Amino acid sequence: MSKTANPASVAPLTREEIVRSLVTGERRFHEIPKTLPAEEAAEIRRQALAEMTSTPLANIGHHSLDVQRASHRNCENFIGVAQIPMGVVGPLRVRGKHADGDFWVPLATTEAALVASTNRGCTALREAGGAVVRIEDVGMTRAPVFRTSGIVQTQAFLQWIQDHEEEIRDLAEGTSRYLKLLEVRPYTFGTTVFLRFRFDTGDAMGMNMATIACDRVVNELIEPATGVPCIGLSGNYCVDKKPAAINWQEGRGKRIYAEILLDAPILHHILKTDARSLVEVQYRKNLLGSIAAGSMGYNAHYANVLAAFFIATGQDPAHVVEGSMGITCIESRGPDSVFASIFMPDVPLGAVGGGTSLDTQREALAMLGVSPDPERRGEAVTRLAEILGAVVLAGELSLMAAFTSNDLARAHEKLGRGEIPNRLPT
Amino acid sequence: MSKTANPASVAPLTREEIVRSLVTGERRFHEIPKTLPAEEAAEIRRQALAEMTSTPLANIGHHSLDVQRASHRNCENFIGVAQIPMGVVGPLRVRGKHADGDFWVPLATTEAALVASTNRGCTALREAGGAVVRIEDVGMTRAPVFRTSGIVQTQAFLQWIQDHEEEIRDLAEGTSRYLKLLEVRPYTFGTTVFLRFRFDTGDAMGMNMATIACDRVVNELIEPATGVPCIGLSGNYCVDKKPAAINWQEGRGKRIYAEILLDAPILHHILKTDARSLVEVQYRKNLLGSIAAGSMGYNAHYANVLAAFFIATGQDPAHVVEGSMGITCIESRGPDSVFASIFMPDVPLGAVGGGTSLDTQREALAMLGVSPDPERRGEAVTRLAEILGAVVLAGELSLMAAFTSNDLARAHEKLGRGEIPNRLPT
Amino acid sequence: MSKTANPASVAPLTREEIVRSLVTGERRFHEIPKTLPAEEAAEIRRQALAEMTSTPLANIGHHSLDVQRASHRNCENFIGVAQIPMGVVGPLRVRGKHADGDFWVPLATTEAALVASTNRGCTALREAGGAVVRIEDVGMTRAPVFRTSGIVQTQAFLQWIQDHEEEIRDLAEGTSRYLKLLEVRPYTFGTTVFLRFRFDTGDAMGMNMATIACDRVVNELIEPATGVPCIGLSGNYCVDKKPAAINWQEGRGKRIYAEILLDAPILHHILKTDARSLVEVQYRKNLLGSIAAGSMGYNAHYANVLAAFFIATGQDPAHVVEGSMGITCIESRGPDSVFASIFMPDVPLGAVGGGTSLDTQREALAMLGVSPDPERRGEAVTRLAEILGAVVLAGELSLMAAFTSNDLARAHEKLGRGEIPNRLPT
């Protein structure tokens, strides 16, 4: 006799009954009655899991999130949280268009030394007058893939797209008042056509917005009008969360440029290095080493700082993949100074939406003074991007310097003892 | 008169005095007296930050971490935590060598639908008998970069390395009983030599271990004996946290293979798709789309599942960069079934060390039955890798199916209404 | 006493004296008196070389070139020719816009079987009704590189370029009546700016034209007006004769698409294969194999056909490097047919200039009916590109089929003898 057929079952299940049904497998985790408060559903899941895996989940259950919201907007089958240690660096002096001043920057990481090292980089930037940062808002992209019968139909299809650009724009922009269509870039061969839609999405990172707009445009306009079938709303020519040449060339999200001139005292006293050594490690590691490795990351460790910043501020950590591409340059200026820059062509970033509305993440954004203002579209996320550019530069400088100073320390010590005669033929 | 000189200052500073000194900038965040308990230091930092940034940090301060440990081992200038929502998927049926059975898998994410979608993939795998998973333990790498005077010295240097392999191994392995040197792979051109050391690091991810061993070998043996200077302990031919051909070719960390045969009922009832559609979206998106984009990720979204798994289980989230490379294959089997596989050539992973000892992360690992046993070196991390392989496959299948079923849904609807005649020349 | 000072030396040197001076090293090869006819200068060089290297150069000296022209326009220190065997394939049936009909195509190669195999492909295309070919004229590119003081100056510089586009265009187009400026695409980071100029160059390949125009624009306009120094007229963001993502994405020279539907009889009788086998070798070799190899060539051997066609028709053989990039697709159509296509994103090609005016090369172009007509700008080179697309498709199909038919032959033979039971676990 099934429960649903039994009038007696109208009486709500007890918590213990639900736990039992989860443990026996009679019920799946997403089948907890919707009538239960989200927090209680989470407790029930934890209790069942604790029993099934013999693991008390006290720490995972210890948090201050608004469970109702988090379990609907961010994470199904909610059981609690991962607590990621958060430290602070700063003050970080930024000379951007929307971030111009000193900032205390939260970084969430489990990697020892990252915060301390980045903090040293902040000191160097501050002493040098602050990092100059500029942002280009490339926009968020999504590229549906279509199947045609060959080049003749493809060319007709692309002509149709070009002829109906206005209509496509109107339909796309009708899906959100925060979205503007900037470009439709095609790529085609054989029987395959990619249309890479690029959108200005204001203060939001915008991936979902872009997908919804593409869905509408494809579903309601392009397919019905052309009869050319869409095979997937994302055809990997977008390309989301993958290292890729197209994003390197065309950009995605924000393009970030940050730079600083460091003189001899800063190099010596703060970074414990010197111009010559820093330029050489840049040359052999970031340029030649990455070339040798066939890497798309001509830098020391953008990924580390990016991941810590992304987790702290509610960004999507999977976007670290594309965000980590980029080029560090360190060039001699005069005999003892260097000019250092970072360049990140592809950083998806949002000041609203996604993880930014979670409780700890909102606090982190508030610390940075990042709060979107409808009257000033895109300024909040640009400010966030500028701070990010400066802190990545700080992290980069400090690690690069560490490589050289280890080297220097050893070299000095050994040269002093006459221990490094060159023993191989030259 | 400085505080340190004043006998009266021997009296410990009050908490409020320290906060003041932080706010005024007289003291830096890492200069809080070491004598204070770590938890109290964190509170002081929060209080100062709250004042300086006008942001109460109540949620960041709400956690259950062992602050003393976290602030020493994971994160300097500790102020609290980022709380990342954690959900659970499963049971995930895994047919590996060290993970053979059903698992409940924690995923920490802020991206709506990821947990629900991956959970659907778990159902498909379970119904199909479980994912077959195999792991190759490639090992952790670190590649110092050296400067020689040219090809003649380079060849002598490489010969020296080859002649002293035994000595190098002994010295390297002397730095940790968990570490074995597997290979020294050189790459050279011009005046630059990279030596890519590859280590078996047991159950640890091993990046630090590898760096320490390289430092010792370079510092105490290679430089003194050859006189060839090391320019950086990491020469980016390692290559850590960057997408790169060398890791694609040679592997790094674990190489993961997972696969499943899915028949028509599973495709239809669970994944709401069919063989033909799934094979086509694989072809046009994961193969052709990634080729068009010049991407190193021939997959739908390894990065998403990887990031959620990494954060939940205490891995380094910056390693998602290299971990996200890889190839999904979906091939027809008979008229209505598919054989699906994922391949990840470069997944750094640890069952001890780094973030794995944090409180919530330890619970997550315990849920998976991952606990290193010195008697069974490397088994715990292999088990973890096998579970990861299966859950990535689950996530991949569900998302790929979603692309096709959207398409199908629309197509069916429209075909029923006779709305998609082909209107372009063919 | 130097010869030039001696009145007696006014008497012209005898041929033997010049040879002597070359052999002794007193005179360099480019210092043969300009008054001598080019053919005689070549003979003198051969005679000296024969003596110096003990090598008679009778064959190198055997040719029918107009030496005067070749030694001025194509090759300094002229000594004769390399004779490259030329064969013919066809008739090749092409369905293009400017090449529509049957063609006999000359191929110059030293690789046995290439002509015979490609010829078989031509038969297949002809029986199938002819290859459909379409060309996009992307244009020729050249990208000078500039040094700025950092991002602020860079942005001002790029703004200046944008504001003076008209002036730049006028100046560039003033250098040749065959040249139109299509686009100036910037790429920048650190202190470096690339400006990728893209030109329509009519029937010429156009590299020299593009360089001259860039030189004028940079030298007379951009540098004087902005004070931003150009570091090199080619900054490798062009990028010429190197495999590169930028050319893959943006195209260079011509983008070529060619395709054909092949039914079962053609596959069976002409190509000795079948649809299933051809699709599988395409999948595992051209897609998966190239993905595994980290290659930019998702094809079987564009480079072979391209090199043979380029040498025969006077193209620059170093352009095979970029021309060899591209994607072959072979897809099932119905149970027994395939739809095959080739795609070449980056094929520099000319119908005038460079090697096209050499005597044998002119004959080869004439065989194809390629002769530029000022009234019909760009049509001759488009015709050439269309023929090239079809012959590359022919070569591709035949080689791919060979792979499968070897396999089939062996498989059939062995299956007949019951020799391939599967002996490994499945």
Add this chain to the structure above:
Amino acid sequence: MSKTANPASVAPLTREEIVRSLVTGERRFHEIPKTLPAEEAAEIRRQALAEMTSTPLANIGHHSLDVQRASHRNCENFIGVAQIPMGVVGPLRVRGKHADGDFWVPLATTEAALVASTNRGCTALREAGGAVVRIEDVGMTRAPVFRTSGIVQTQAFLQWIQDHEEEIRDLAEGTSRYLKLLEVRPYTFGTTVFLRFRFDTGDAMGMNMATIACDRVVNELIEPATGVPCIGLSGNYCVDKKPAAINWQEGRGKRIYAEILLDAPILHHILKTDARSLVEVQYRKNLLGSIAAGSMGYNAHYANVLAAFFIATGQDPAHVVEGSMGITCIESRGPDSVFASIFMPDVPLGAVGGGTSLDTQREALAMLGVSPDPERRGEAVTRLAEILGAVVLAGELSLMAAFTSNDLARAHEKLGRGEIPNRLPT
């Protein structure tokens, strides 16, 4: 009534009759009676083509090749030759292991200025004492691709390969006395396995040898014994004539290193440049420009010199594709000198076989003193590789210098007139 049935047709066809049958399409070009001498068959083809395409082929028919040999070994449907202008550069001073001295190097090209410019580079190298060159003989590769049922069978298959290495080697080496098997390197994912066989092929380039050996091993041993089918003898993991990461990492053919120290007088008087300018153009063009472009060629124009050398010496010009990869480095030494190097990881090269036995090409090789000696296996091709390395370095230096001296010339002129004040914000 068919000709073959008619006794009268026993009388051999007249030349004119054959031409007629070609023109009418009754006979294909490869169907000319085998009894006719090759030279006469070529004439007949030319005559028919001349008629069909209204193009006299007098120049194509003008050559001194041994047609019998060329039409059998190099080029089917032989009609004549492409004449490629050949020039000479030198003396080129080489300091290699097998080429140690001065060489006159033939280059076949249609690109004006290439020979003259490279010749200037030779002067610079000679004045600087000669290029130091070293070769690594990596070996020729071929990678068949197999289909398995999944990872379990793949692992058994790879184990089988490993267990039968001896047997595989014996069988492979039995196909040619010039061939040694060096390595079998697997790569696998999904149901696909690549086995990259690497062979020492002595003085031959070896692609055919490698293919024949693989065919034998696959056909007679691996397939029958394992039941795992080979899908294609080349699976593009070889990878032949495509730019690819695997060849960059592992090498293919020869790895070539060449280098030189250039002092201020040489830079100034011969190359018309200076150390600072040369280092800067190297940095911004060859490093940053190629990085920006996503190129695999971190050099100025290896492809040009390579193509000219390959065509002159009978190499396969399609191999320029892979040969053009590589890295040029130019570094400051002291205040006014530079240390310059080139590195080519993947240069297939032969001193016997292929086009090397053609008449003009043999003369070119003889000029270089390259003649294989069975007693000194591999020395001839190493000598050839060393000369190639030096001439590529010569070409690279001269072009790089040209970029800077243009710049310098202009800069000096303008600075003298006070024309380049910096007019943009800095």
